[in-house]
Amino acid sequence: MSILNIFSQVEISHYIYLSTVLFCIGLFGVLFRRNAIILLMCIELMLNAVNLLFTAFSSYMGDSDGQIFVFFIMVVAAAEAAVGLAILVLVYRNTRSTDVSFLDQLKG
Amino acid sequence: MMQNLPIPFLVLSFLTILSALYVVTSKNPVHSVLALIFTFFTISAHYVLLNAQFLAIVNLIVYAGAIMVLFLFVLMLLNLSKETEPVKSNWWGISAAITAGCLLLIITAAFQVSGEAVAKNPVEGIGLVKALGKVLFTRFVVPFELTGILFLASMVGAVLLGKREKGNDALISKEELNG
Numbered sequence: 001m002s003i004l005n006i007f008s009q010v011e012i013s014h015y016i017y018l019s020t021v022l023f024c025i026g027l028f029g030v031l032f033r034r035n036a037i038i039l040l041m042c043i044e045l046m047l048n049a050v051n052l053l054f055t056a057f058s059s060y061m062g063d064s065d066g067q068i069f070v071f072f073i074m075v076v077a078a079a080e081a082a083v084g085l086a087i088l089v090l091v092y093r094n095t096r097s098t099d100v101s102f103l104d105q106l107k108g
Numbered sequence: 109m110m111q112n113l114p115i116p117f118l119v120l121s122f123l124t125i126l127s128a129l130y131v132v133t134s135k136n137p138v139h140s141v142l143a144l145i146f147t148f149f150t151i152s153a154h155y156v157l158l159n160a161q162f163l164a165i166v167n168l169i170v171y172a173g174a175i176m177v178l179f180l181f182v183l184m185l186l187n188l189s190k191e192t193e194p195v196k197s198n199w200w201g202i203s204a205a206i207t208a209g210c211l212l213l214i215i216t217a218a219f220q221v222s223g224e225a226v227a228k229n230p231v232e233g234i235g236l237v238k239a240l241g242k243v244l245f246t247r248f249v250v251p252f253e254l255t256g257i258l259f260l261a262s263m264v265g266a267v268l269l270g271k272r273e274k275g276n277d278a279l280i281s282k283e284e285l286n287g
Contacts, residue, residue, distance in 0.1 A: 006157045007230045009114045016219050018121050022128055024212040029132035031204035037137055037183060041144050044175065045128055048151055051167075059158040062231035064243050070163055071244070074170050075255045079262035081175045085182045086269035092186050 007060065015056035022049035036091065036098040040084050047077050117157065124150040137188050141179050148172040160235035 026049060029042030051070045058066025088098060095102050127150065130143040148171045155164035233239055244252055 006114070006117065006159075007228055009112070010117050012228075013219065014113065014117070014121075017216065018124070020212060020215045020219075021125055024208045024215075025125070025128045025132055027211060028204050028208035031207055032132065032201055035137060035188070037179065037186075037188065038131075038140055041131060041140060041179065044171070045131060045144065045147065048148065048171070051163075052151055052154060055155055055158050055160045055163055059160055059230060059235065060228055062229040062234060064234040064240055067160055067163055067235060067240055068243055068248050070160075071166065071240075072251060072255065074166060076258070078170060078175055079258055081178060082266045083262050083269070085178055086266040088182065089186070090269050098186065098188060 012056060012060050015053065019049040019053040019056070022046075022052070034099050034101050036088050036100050037085075039100065040081065040088070044077060044081065047073060120150050120153050120157070124154070137183055138180070141176060141183065144179075145172050145176045148176070155235075158235070159230065159232075162235055162237050162240050 023046050026042045026046035029045065030039055033039060033042065051073055054066040054070045054073070058064060058070075091103065092098055124147055127143045127147045131140045131147065134140045134143060148167060152164040152167045152172075155161070155167060
């Protein structure tokens with residue numbers, strides 16, 4: 001039994017709006033910030049917004065496939081964070097900064 | 109529209125959005141990491157409300173436990189806890205806000221048009237380990253094994269990237285000697 005019978009009181013659209021707002025906050029962070037570590041954190045925020053939406057749909061429809069997908073997204077996010085932070089350490093070692101605006105060497 | 113919602117859902121949603129905003133706007137990266145951990149806690153509480161107990165625990169362990177500790181560790185390693193980020197011009201923030209606001213508007217409008225397409229059919233106990241494990245090890249066993257390969261690849265990649273190369277080291281020390 002759940003603590004609160006959320007399904008009778010909250011519509012799925014409220015979860016859609018909540019995840020959309022979270023996703024857009026993450027997108028704003030990716031566009032606005034320059035610190036590479038904060039960019040990675042904003043990507044995690046966007047992934048979590050999608051996870052929340054997957055779980056909401058899965059629970060409302062009574063189908064556990066969505067929750068399996070959330071599990072896989074978490075796995076991929078963990079791998080992405082590990083490789084991304086390793087790249088970040090490498091960038092810091094070369095440029096002595098994590099500012100992404102310095103990474104314009106390929107522009108020519 | 110908002111009045112009929114239960115109090116726990118409203119409080120959790122506001123806390124989630126406020127802490128997510130603090131992640132984005134905070135100048136100090138350590139405060140951002142802590143706010144993001146708080147956001148993950150509130151999202152886990154949402155999972156509990158949605159009857160997804162396994163995901164709530166896994167979210168706490170994997171995200172708030174492992175990934176965010178990795179972030180904090182890198183912050184401490186690179187000594188970035190100071191407020192070193194240069195201030196951007198206002199135009200940058202305004203254009204980023206307009207872009208994100210446009211996306212918010214478009215998605216919201218799309219859901220307004222599509223309406224209530226989901227039938228409510230909640231089933232008791234699909235979020236428990238027993239039910240999810242059965243699905244994971246029967247229908248999704250091949251993707252589950254592939255995630256093992258993905259983890260191996262990312263582990264090798266992270267170790268390879270993090271390894272200090274000897275030639276590179278010599279180059280840096282030569283430059284430092286000259287400079």
